[in-house]
Amino acid sequence: MSRPALLSAPLILLHAAALAVPAFAQDPGGRPPGGPGGMNQTIAVLERFDTDKNKRLDADERKAARAWLEDNRPQRGRRGPGMGGPFGGPPDEAGRADDGRKGAAVGPTDVPTYADRPLFDPDVVRTFFFEFAQPDWFAELSDFYRTDVEVPAKVTVDGTTLHDVGVRFRGNTSYMMAPGHKKSLDLDFAFVDAHQDLAGVHNLDLLNCNSDPSFLREALHGHIANQYFPAQRVCLARVVINGEDHGLYAAVQQFDKEFLQDHFATGKGDRFKVPPDFSGSGGLAWLGDDVTAYKHSYQLKSTESDAAWQGLVDLCEVLERTPTADLERILPQHLDVDTALWFLAVDNALGDDDGYSSRASDYLLYRDPTGRFHPIPRDNNEILPDGRGPGGGPGRGGPGGFRGGDRRGAPGAGAPDAGGPPDGGPGFGPPGGGPGFGPPGGGRRGGPGSAATSPLQMASRTDRPLLHRLLEVPAWRQRYLANLHELA
Numbered sequence: 001m002s003r004p005a006l007l008s009a010p011l012i013l014l015h016a017a018a019l020a021v022p023a024f025a026q027d028p029g030g031r032p033p034g035g036p037g038g039m040n041q042t043i044a045v046l047e048r049f050d051t052d053k054n055k056r057l058d059a060d061e062r063k064a065a066r067a068w069l070e071d072n073r074p075q076r077g078r079r080g081p082g083m084g085g086p087f088g089g090p091p092d093e094a095g096r097a098d099d100g101r102k103g104a105a106v107g108p109t110d111v112p113t114y115a116d117r118p119l120f121d122p123d124v125v126r127t128f129f130f131e132f133a134q135p136d137w138f139a140e141l142s143d144f145y146r147t148d149v150e151v152p153a154k155v156t157v158d159g160t161t162l163h164d165v166g167v168r169f170r171g172n173t174s175y176m177m178a179p180g181h182k183k184s185l186d187l188d189f190a191f192v193d194a195h196q197d198l199a200g201v202h203n204l205d206l207l208n209c210n211s212d213p214s215f216l217r218e219a220l221h222g223h224i225a226n227q228y229f230p231a232q233r234v235c236l237a238r239v240v241i242n243g244e245d246h247g248l249y250a251a252v253q254q255f256d257k258e259f260l261q262d263h264f265a266t267g268k269g270d271r272f273k274v275p276p277d278f279s280g281s282g283g284l285a286w287l288g289d290d291v292t293a294y295k296h297s298y299q300l301k302s303t304e305s306d307a308a309w310q311g312l313v314d315l316c317e318v319l320e321r322t323p324t325a326d327l328e329r330i331l332p333q334h335l336d337v338d339t340a341l342w343f344l345a346v347d348n349a350l351g352d353d354d355g356y357s358s359r360a361s362d363y364l365l366y367r368d369p370t371g372r373f374h375p376i377p378r379d380n381n382e383i384l385p386d387g388r389g390p391g392g393g394p395g396r397g398g399p400g401g402f403r404g405g406d407r408r409g410a411p412g413a414g415a416p417d418a419g420g421p422p423d424g425g426p427g428f429g430p431p432g433g434g435p436g437f438g439p440p441g442g443g444r445r446g447g448p449g450s451a452a453t454s455p456l457q458m459a460s461r462t463d464r465p466l467l468h469r470l471l472e473v474p475a476w477r478q479r480y481l482a483n484l485h486e487l488a
Contacts, residue, residue, distance in 0.1 A: 043073065045147040056166070056191065057149055059134075066143045101180055103245035108156060111238070115158040119199040120233035120253065122223055127238040128206065128249075129156040130167070137242065138181050145169045150191055157198060166191030172276070174210040174381075182246050184208045185239075203256055206239060206249040212381050218250035221350060221380035228483075229342040230263035230366075231377055255301065255364050255376065264368060270308035271301040272365040273378075276354075283360025284466050286320035289313060297361070311367050319465040324472045331469075336374045341476060343375040344467055345483035348457065350383040357458055357467065375466070455484050 049057055049065040057065060111127040131154040134140060141151055150166030166188035169175055174184045185206040189196050198204065209215045215236065222234030237251040253259055257267035274282040274297065281287075282297040291309040294316075300308055315334045322330050331337060343363075347355045355377060356363055364376040458464050459471045471477045 041146060043069075043147045045069065045144070045149050056152075062140065062144075062149065062151070065147075065149060066140065069143055069147070103240075103247065105243050106240045106245045107243065108159070113158040115160070119201060120235045120251070122219065122235055125236045125238055125248070126158060127240060130154070130239070130241040131156075132167075132242060135242075141167065141169050141183070145175065150188055152191065155187070155189075155198075160198075162189055162196055162198060164192035165189050165196075170205065171207070171210070174208050178208050178210050181241070182208050184210070184249075201253070201258060203254040203258075205252040205254055206237060207252055207381065209248065209250055209381060215248045215250070217383050218252065218381045221346075221352075221377070221383050222252070224350070224487075225342075225346050225377060228346065229339040230374065232259065233262075250381070255378065260366065264366070264374075266369065268369050269302070270305060270311070270367040272308075272312065272367070273299045273301050274361050274363050274365065275299060276359065276379075277361040278359060280360035280463055282362075283356065283464050284316050284319055285360075285463065286313075286316040286465075289317075298365075308367055311371055311373070312365070315373050316465070319469050322469075324469075327469060328473050328475065332372075334372060336368075336372050337470065337476065338479075339374050340466060340470060341480045342483055343377060344470070345480055345487060347377065348455070349484055349487040350380075351385055352377070352380060353382040353385045354379055355382075357464065360464055455481055 045065050045068075046055070046057065049061045049068070051061060052058075106127070108127075108129060114121070114124045114126050117124050117126075132140075132151070137151070137153075144151060145168070150168050152164045153167045155162045155165045168186045169183045170186040171184040178184075187204045187206065188202070189198050189204070190202045196202075207218055209218065212218070219234045219236055222232055225231035226233060232255065233253040235251050237249050239246040239249050253262070255271055255273070260269060260271075261267050277297055287293040291306075291313055294309065294312055298312060302308070311334075318331055318334050344356065346352075347357050352358060354362055356375070362379050364378050366374045366376060368374065456471065456477075458467055459477075460468065462468055471480060
């Protein structure tokens with residue numbers, strides 16, 4: 001099957017546009033030492049202060065909630081075990097630092113509109129205008145970070161104004177390490193009006209592209225992945241808050257029923273999120289028959305269902321315990337193998353420092369109505385590492401390891417085959433030579449927190465069962481290598 005062109009000229013030109021951002025929004029690219037702690041914890045505030053029981057807080061209720069948080073937030077000097085923010089610091093303080101720099105004034109008449117273009121069109125950069133009634137909107141959103149409270153705002157896009165849009169700050173490092181006011185945003189267009197949407201979308205993430213000076217990694221990953229399997233759609237967007245330019249963001253499709261309808265033509269099925277977990281326990285390892293063992297590493301985002309959890313346990317058991325000779329017959333009953341092979345190939349080829357191969361976590365799983373699972377990538381701002389992220393060197397390539405052959409997947413004389421070493425070896429270069437995807441010299445970063453750097457990197461690691469077991473089947477291994485060859 002022929003594939004569409006991977007990158008349009010306008011998207012490439014956006015690289016130059018992305019660099020023209022407000023001074024306060026430019027990311028220095030630094031990262032703190034140590035690992036995260038207390039991620040994904042939410043303080044329940046809404047029910048305590050929702051006196052009129054309408055499932056949201058009005059201005060007076062939010063004022064009372066903020067006063068209570070000032071005295072009671074666990075991260076402010078009252079931390080219990082594991083209650084610290086990312087990197088051990090209090091998220092409500094470290095993330096709210098203001099360096100005093102401001103963005104330029106921008107109004108609706110200063111930007112073009114694209115009302116006739118799809119929301120996730122990669123060739124346009126539409127502007128989101130936010131209007132908060134309160135001048136201390138940044139402090140209020142910071143106070144409600146990591147809570148279940150949304151703050152209402154008026155949002156105007158392409159000349160259409162949406163009222164009472166629920167807004168909250170989101171993210172871990174994208175919140176803690178982003179300078180000034182440029183934080184990632186979670187938008188709920190149906191916060192008050194259940195029928196309100198933006199181009200058919202009820203929820204949207206606006207990511208601040210933290211530690212990505214190109215502003216393109218998230219959009220590039222989404223654009224490429226969607227050529228081959230269902231993945232979150234991404235485009236670039238400009239954000240203006242109360243008239244002040246906050247620069248470029250990546251607008252990312254949320255993993256919700258609308259995502260399922262878009263990619264699978266159904267809203268039914270079970271949606272799992274595998275949150276960041278540096279222990280690597282979210283890689284579909286079999287943990288026994290007790291479903292509670294899985295609830296630490298997997299989050300069911302759809303309606304609670306015993307069948308969904310049992311399906312996950314069954315998938316892990318099949319991956320772990322099925323003899324290799326039977327895997328090709330049994331596993332497709334539980335897993336979309338074709339999607340999984342593309343999922344793994346894109347993860348490898350784009351050198352994701354925060355994906356399945358590197359951490360065995362931070363991805364998504366969809367269990368369709370037939371009971372089959374589909375892996376879906378998420379949080380892809382650490383692809384194509386350039387030395388700024390964990391484990392990356394100053395470049396991505398040593399000597400290319402996949403040389404010769406053609407672009408239809410037939411390996412040449414220099415291509416690793418099924419009999420080659422599963423780990424280490426040269427980096428994976430494009431057909432005909434050139435730099436590989438590994439660090440300088442073609443070595444491996446290796447170990448937890450490092451992406452694969454050669455075609456069969458990590459294939460022998462039993463703590464990556466999705467990769468390890470699929471590549472034990474010769475036919476699937478050849479399809480995986482052909483996928484990598486096409487991507488290169």
